[in-house]
Amino acid sequence: MVNPVHLRTLLEVIRHGSFAGAATSLGYTASAVSQQMSALEKDTGTTLFARSARSAAPTEAAVVMSRHAAKVLTDIDALLASSARADGGTAEELRLGIFPSLATFALPRLLGTQQWQKLGIRLKVYVAEPAQTIQGLRTGGELDLALVYQVGQAGLAWPSSVSRQWIGDDNFRVILPASWGIRPGSTVSADQLADMPWILHHPGTADATVIERLFASCNLHPRVIAYCDDFNASLEMTAAGLGAALVPELAMLNRPDGVVALDVPEIRLARSIFALQTGDRHNIRVRLFMDQLAEILKAQRIAPKHTA
The missing domain is CATH 1.10.10.10 (Winged helix-like DNA-binding domain superfamily/Winged helix DNA-binding domain)
Known part of the structure; x- marks a missing residue:
């Protein structure tokens, strides 16, 4: 078998x-x-x-x-979910930790689907950065499941009692002000970006370190005009013409007019999104919730947005 x-x-x-x-x-x-x-x-x-x-x-x-x-x-999951609903009768509470851009752009789309309505889960949501939600998974913590991201291989550590499942990847895109005159979807080299002003993460964070190493590997030493860890703020400042930025696709789902996304072959970076859970919460409803969220992420691909 x-x-x-x-x-x-x-x-x-x-x-x-x-x-x-x-x-x-x-x-x-x-x-x-x-x-x-x-x-x-x-x-x-x-x-x-x-x-x-x-x-x-x-x-x-x-x-x-x-x-x-x-x-x-898929058929096995549907069968098990049907059995869980028949046996369970009432909704099961799931205490969920989730990072802001996933809570903003992916979770609401899942909550609006028929599959979610049939799942039989009652969410209690904690929106925070990964380091905070991982703390909530430790012994006696307030969370059952944490949805976190990791940029590259650095920056996160979790207890040995926690299991991990990959949910999806959130690719970063290079964005520029449309007022600079570069067409959406254009392919440029890292050399062409060298003299432009940039909006980057605050130095010293794990994400910033990974980005710095990536830029250095393609001989890109940006002239930093602003430090910002809020992607929505970075998008707005880029739209206003302040500088270029590196922003994940999830955050770009609500990007303002005046922003152009580029393809830079040397700059390939993604946030890997993982579901972390304690050992005693492995059940079919939770697994289906993670599978459904993964499907939402697959559908969240950024289409070119022609702005002026």
Whole structure:
């Protein structure tokens, strides 16, 4: 019998293109992912990966199986959710910690869906930055689930008793004032941005350190005109012509007129969004809540906004 956990792992391997990437997303070791995929091959009698000394490339059979696995897992979740509603009767309280831009632009969209209405969860929400919400997960804390982000590999630590699930990525975009005359969607090099004034994070924070290293790697040493950790304020100041900025796509869903988003090949950065939960809160309703939120994030792709 095929283990649904192995199917979920297969989806992550296909999505990331490697065992190591899937392991990072799921909170496993690469060895554990490899073992799960070997077990899945044995259970299905199918060769899913062409293994070599340095890599394990998915076969066509693996890609086809992943498509079917996504539907099977959706059906399993729906069945379990139906059973939970039948058994539960009343709504279950979930004490949720969530960072501001996710609470502003993604959570309200989920709460307006029919899937949410059927889920049977009563939310108690705490909006705060990740470092604060992680504290709420510690022993005796006030939270059951924390939705946090991590820029690069730095800046966050959580208790060993907390499990992690990847929810989605929030890509950063380089934005400029439209008054500078560069067309929306233009591709520019980091060299072309070197002499422009910039609005950046306050120095010393983990996010700022990652951004500084990224800029330095492409020989970009920005002339800082303002320090700001509020993305809405950065957007407004950019629209007013003060300077360029690096802003995640979630915050850009409500961007003002007068802002142009660029493609800068050397500047590729994302906030990875994770759900952290204590060990005693692994149930189907919470898992479906996280899956539904992940679907909302997938749909939140930034379309070009032609402004003048």
